Amino acid sequence: MNKKRKLIKKEKTIFHTFINRKIKLKGRNYKKYLKTDHWKEVKLKFRGRSCEKCGSKYKINIHHLTYRNLGRDKEYNDCVPLCEYCHQEVHAYASETNISLIIATIDFLI
DSSP: OOHHHHHHHHHHHHHHHHHTTOOEETTEEHHHHTTSHHHHHHHHHTTTOOOTTTOOOSSEEEEESOSTTTTOHHHHTOEEEEEHHHHHHHHHHHHHHTOOHHHHHHHHHO
């Protein structure tokens, strides 16, 4: 298996783990991670931004391009602001097409 396929397979595994809410981050789960001071700092960076897909400023969510860098989001710029609707759509698209979240996000935004 080549390097790209391994990466895509790993992304799918991480994505499906997230969907099942079983992601572990140094002993913490994803929901707890979203309550940390670190995540609050990341969110501040996106305050006032609009959705990268539709331009809406209503109910902006911060979408992770990949979950491999959770806890290091600030240094890797792995987040994109999306409205709640577009955020749900990109996750549904990744799941339906069975492709990695980062590739699905790029396809969705183009």
